[in-house]
Amino acid sequence: MKKIGIVGCGTIGEGIALFIDKNLSKQATITALADKKKIAATTLNKKLTKKAKIKTIENLVKEVDLVVETASQTAAYQTIKQILIYKKDIIILSVGALIKEPKILKEVQIKNINMYIPSGAISGVDGLGALAKGNIKKLTITTSKPPAGLAGAKYLKSKNIDINKLKKPTTIFSGGVKEAIKYFPKNINVAATLLFASKFNKVKVVIRLNPKIKRNIHKVEAVADEARIKTEVENVSSKINPKTSALTILSTQTLLEKIFSSVKIGS
Numbered sequence: 001m002k003k004i005g006i007v008g009c010g011t012i013g014e015g016i017a018l019f020i021d022k023n024l025s026k027q028a029t030i031t032a033l034a035d036k037k038k039i040a041a042t043t044l045n046k047k048l049t050k051k052a053k054i055k056t057i058e059n060l061v062k063e064v065d066l067v068v069e070t071a072s073q074t075a076a077y078q079t080i081k082q083i084l085i086y087k088k089d090i091i092i093l094s095v096g097a098l099i100k101e102p103k104i105l106k107e108v109q110i111k112n113i114n115m116y117i118p119s120g121a122i123s124g125v126d127g128l129g130a131l132a133k134g135n136i137k138k139l140t141i142t143t144s145k146p147p148a149g150l151a152g153a154k155y156l157k158s159k160n161i162d163i164n165k166l167k168k169p170t171t172i173f174s175g176g177v178k179e180a181i182k183y184f185p186k187n188i189n190v191a192a193t194l195l196f197a198s199k200f201n202k203v204k205v206v207i208r209l210n211p212k213i214k215r216n217i218h219k220v221e222a223v224a225d226e227a228r229i230k231t232e233v234e235n236v237s238s239k240i241n242p243k244t245s246a247l248t249i250l251s252t253q254t255l256l257e258k259i260f261s262s263v264k265i266g267s
């Protein structure tokens with residue numbers, strides 16, 4: 001029986017915890033929860049059949065076999081620091097944290113730690129992973145959002161973009177993954193996922209605000225010697241947090257299922 005700890009008891013954390021509690025109860029138990037808002041952890045704990053302990057991130061990591069980080073970049077750094085000390089496995093959602101600190105990935109490899117990154121709100125990550133062994137020439141992710149999806153983003157203020165005045169689809173950002181993560185730390189984790197899957201370090205990120213759409217749309221286009229891959233995902237928001245897609249929760253549940261299953265489909 002694997003012991004699992006959840007860092008971040010918000011939208012994704014809850015979706016994962018309840019899934020483990022209900023669907024993976026023969027293989028795993030959630031033994032610890034951590035959240036900077038204690039109320040978030042206690043509220044989630046009440047919904048679990050088998051109660052967990054509410055812990056600090058460090059004590060959670062010490063106790064469990066696998067940590068699921070579903071909190072924020074800050075929490076991801078904190079958690080990874082402990083993961084490296086106590087050599088525990090991790091599923092990480094705040095993938096952007098790894099872009100800022102690339103040496104983490106090397107350390108994870110040296111210490112033989114299993115780090116899992118779900119495909120999140122995009123599809124085709126398996127194909128892009130396969131193309132990493134080929135010769136990728138171009139890889140672009142174009143993310144279109146309803147303007148309200150970026151309400152409050154500091155970047156918009158710094159560029160004098162008033163989301164209420166946008167009448168037509170407008171490109172507000174075009175650049176590399178590092179820059180995209182810097183300006184949109186909560187919104188473009190998938191760009192980091194693409195980079196890690198494809199190992200192509202010239203991934204182009206385009207962010208568009210479109211007042212005519214209601215859902216986040218991620219289009220990924222890869223051009224390689226071996227294949228051209230085009231995917232488009234129109235995401236339905238989670239009911240709890242409109243910034244998080246339902247597909248992100250499902251893909252993380254699927255990844256967990258794969259970890260515990262003897263039949264593993266896809267790369």
Ligand SMILES: NC(=O)c1ccc[n+]([C@@H]2O[C@H](COP(=O)([O-])OP(=O)(O)OC[C@H]3O[C@@H](n4cnc5c(N)ncnc54)[C@H](O)[C@@H]3O)[C@@H](O)[C@H]2O)c1
Pocket residue numbers: 007008009010011012013034035036037040070071072073074075092093094095118119120121185186187189190193241243244245248
């Ligand atoms: N990889 C992907 O495709 C993808 C997709 C969506 C969201 N995300 C990322 O996943 C993370 C969780 O998203 P969510 O929608 O569940 O968010 P959420 O806001 O619903 O929940 C986050 C929870 O984490 C807690 N938290 C935040 N900072 C913390 C810290 N430093 N220490 C402890 N707890 C902390 C919050 O109190 C909150 O309860 C975010 O970083 C988000 O950017 C990744």
